Amino acid sequence: MTDRIAIRTEGLTKHYGDIHALVDLDLEIRPGEIFGFLGPNGAGKTTMIRTILDEIRPTSGSASILGMDSHEQSVEIRRFIGYVPGDLAMYPNLTGRDTITYFANLRGGVDWSWVDELADRLDADLTRKVGDLSSGNRQKVGLIQAFMNKPEVLIMDEPSSGLDPLVQREFQTMMREAAAEGRTVFLSSHTLSEVQRVAGRVGIIRHGRLIAVESVSDLRSKAIRKVDLYFDEPVEHAIFESVPGVRDVAVENHHVTLSFDGRMETLLKILTDRYHLLDITTQEADLEEIFLTYYRDEDVPA
């Protein structure tokens, strides 16, 4: 199955009356990758997921999962996927184990030792009624049912909501394991730090349009760095203005801080020609800042 594209959308569009929830979305996700799908609330992440799962039908365009058409072959597709819906709701009067059993029966069985292992790793209590669980503990049941059949493609909509940090870490390990086995993870989130930790590529969606798809490392290399420079004498402010990519310069005698998204080589050359540089520290901006930059800079029509 690894020769097939895990998820592909072509011109996927969904309108609700005048609201363009999804506009001309083209996306290709390869087997074995963890793909982060980022966007603020209401950007269209859930609409995209519900469309490729055939819960709702596209206005135009098409989607396929593992080479199968998302509408025509939706039942067949669902043999190969695990799904965690956003804002997860389950049957409150069933226990976790009942819930798992129910879905397992619909799939023709499950490896219970694997379920127990997952429950153990996530510290989930399957004996209590789902309705009596806190939202984080309920989420664990949702994760277990998604992972339990070792699906080829995991589609998860804001899956970490309510999970405590320790469990989140275990969940990330589970995603990495799945990817290492050649399975695909589609992770929708607005928690950027989480995506940054696990995803290889991210797609950024806003107002229903995909505005960028990049590898996490590319995004980082483009990213703004925070730079601290220490010199053996006071420096002039003016010198920095000539360097492309420098912003927000603050000079304080020997110490300079600035934001920089140009070529580090250029910056260093100009500075070391004139001054003695004693120390330099640079900090990677996290995805959060990159994200904000994209949103600030991209002029996307609503």
Add this chain to the structure above:
Amino acid sequence: MTLSNVFTKTTRDRWKGVAIGSLTLSVLFLFGMSVYRDIDLAVYTNLPDAFRSMMNIPKDADVASLAYGAIYGSYGAMTMAGLALAMGAASIAGEERKGTLGLLLGNPRSRTEVLASKTASMVLLTGLGVLLLWAAGIVVPAMLDVSITGMHVGAMIFHLFAMSLFFGFLAMAVGAWTGSPSVASGVAAGVMFISFVAVGLLPLVEGFENAAKAFPWYYFTGSQPVNNGVDWGHIGVLFTSNALLMVVALVGVNRRDIKGQTVGVTLVDRLRGNPMTRKLADRLAGSTRVSRIWIKTASEHQGLLLVTAAVMFLFMGVMLGPMYTLINEALSGLTDQFPEALLALFGGGDMGTPEGWYQIETFGMMAPIAVMVVTVAIGAGALAGEEERRTIGLLLANPVRRSTIVLHKTVAMTLYGVAVGAATFAGVAIGSMLGGLGMDMGNIAATSLLVTLVGLVFGALALGLGAATGRIRVAVFGTVGIALVLYVLNAFLPFNDTLAGYAKWSPFYYYLSSDPLNNGMHWGHGAVLTALTVGLVLSAVVLFERRDLRQSG
């Protein structure tokens, strides 16, 4: 002290149901009165007293009092009381079950204030509902040129108002103490149902004439306010009870620990908790319950099924047999006196025979209602319920077709309908044996089968409406409204020679028009009802397959 925001929100959430309910009743009233206007009322003058008392038809029956009695006295009163009851049950217990009560009380408002707002909203909406009925009760006769001189429409409406609130407060009080909306509405609906039947029947049983006074319904109809004006004693009884229930609710809601969003405990859950029965119950409640979609669906309405089946079996079945022998005296010899046109209203029942007795008491109205209670509950909740509770997403993440889900839900619905039909059959059969009535078992079975089939038609309609819209309310109110209209059409159209043929457009026609209690199974009619059900389920499949599923409730 009343919170304007809780009050206005509650009122806003609920006004539509009340408006639809009272408007439907007004239309039915218009329809009923125009039918009564056009028929020869001479037939009523010969009616025996016992029958009149039971059917709430006053002496000197005229067009107006017949219409008031038929429309406002039974369906109307049940609808208004049911609406108040629903508001009462939802007031505290409903918010508690949904988990929103905690949020509400997170604001600087006391529980007493919240309850007061809910009460004010319930009283206001019930008041507006009955006002609408009152307006219809005045306007319609004027439109139709029917004289209502000497009729106390306002008095009857006032009594109706007081009684409807009784059931609202009862549900509110039970909900305030238990925190369970289903227990609250179940208890209140049970009391309403039993008191309606008891007040109709008890006066006919020698030695029990006064026992009816123990039931709230008596204080609505007992003094015949439409003829005699307001009976302040009776009104006093109702309002005193209402005030007491309100106090009970107040104490309850203030004393109790408020639950978070909680899950009801079913009988099987209790068995599961008991070490003696755990093993068996675990199998029943656990692995078996979730083995198939239809089994799981069937497990979700156990309480409703138990109550409905028990009521049909015991009250509407077993007990009526011996009761017939008790009041046989009062009913004997009626056969000749009954005008044929009137018999049609009750599906051709003849009070002088056990079959007629059971037809009027059990099969005419209560049995279809009972079957529909379960089939419509499952039908409406089947698809729309999974959507509104947002569980459809997970369910459909599994390799099952949407059509499979519809069919599984249909199986569960059918089983429930059959169970209530079977309970009715068993109850009537045993009642007939206990009373020595010698009714034909095959005919009872045929009638029970037909009532099951007619209930399934409306269950399938609810399923279809739910499949098309994803909204439980649309499915329930739509089905109930349509069923009510079709029932009344079938009851009234036969009065009018030119319109009689149109009764065939009502599914209810195919239930009793062949008089199955006397004549046995009418397979053709059974086939029509089955075909209707199948057609509706198929359209539900098509509608559900095509639609974008809703994301939230």
